[in-house]
Amino acid sequence: MTTDHRAEAEKHLANAARHNNEHPSDMRIAEVSAWIGTGYATLARDEEQATNRADMRDALTLLRRREAAMRDRVARHIANGLTSTNRDRWSAARSLAQDLDADGENDSKAAWAGSHLPDEPDPWAADPAVQKIQNFYRIASAHLAYMLLDPDDLGSKEWARRLTFALQNEGIDLTDAIRSRISDTTLGRNPSEPPF
Structure with missing residues (x-):
């Protein structure tokens, strides 16, 4: 007790x-x-x-x-x-x-005493799958913008609209990228925005 x-x-x-x-x-x-x-x-x-x-x-x-x-x-x-x-x-x-x-905070031996393991993936490396998707978005939005701006071919405009809305229904929204591409193509880049 x-x-x-x-x-x-x-x-x-x-x-x-x-x-x-x-x-x-x-x-x-x-x-x-x-x-x-x-x-x-x-x-x-x-x-x-x-x-x-x-x-x-x-x-x-x-x-x-x-x-x-x-x-x-x-x-x-x-x-x-x-x-x-x-x-x-x-x-x-x-x-x-x-x-x-x-x-006086660096232990110079710690960086090379087995901490660096070459078989570990580089955490800063770009993911190839993400890079491919970003490239697809960039290329698709550029082509769709040019198709929508084509004054002669009405069929390509309709096809571009349908494809854009079909992609949007599947969760791939390219409308902002297409708007930006159309704005850049027709007006040129905004000089007040940074180039990157």
């Missing part, structure tokens, strides 16, 4: 106060109760501090694990960037490593 030290401390200190008020001539009982209550209060405080220390120890362990994981991820990205053939990515990885070195 566990003892609730806080409740015991409150009980004994209340008993000491009661004896002090009711029998001021007999201070021995009040004094003993006060000493017992103080002892239980000390035990209660020690239990709370032990619990707080355990919680703080667990939190510190968790933070150390997270820091180690984050350092490993940063080292892995720097290593992947430094081995990349993409010049911008290589340059960004180099400047990040230099900044970490300047701050």
Whole structure:
């Protein structure tokens, strides 16, 4: 059976106060109760501090694990960037490593001590499937825009409309891309917009 030290401390200190008020001539009982209550209060405080220390120890362990994981991820990205053939990515990885070195935060051995695994896919590489879909959208919207703008061939205009709406019904909405292409073709690019 566990003892609730806080409740015991409150009980004994209340008993000491009661004896002090009711029998001021007999201070021995009040004094003993006060000493017992103080002892239980000390035990209660020690239990709370032990619990707080355990919680703080667990939190510190968790933070150390997270820091180690984050350092490993940063080292892995720097290593992947430094081995990349993409010049911008290589340059960004180099400047990040230099900044970490300047701050004293870079563990220069971590990037090359097994963090870079060549069989891992490059997280910065363009997904070929996405690239093909984007190319399809760009080419299809350009051809459909030119077909809609053709003043001589009414059949191609109708065919372009039907194809656009059929694609839209299937979840492939090219209307904004076609509008943009028609606007660029008829009016030219907006000079206030960035070229990218």
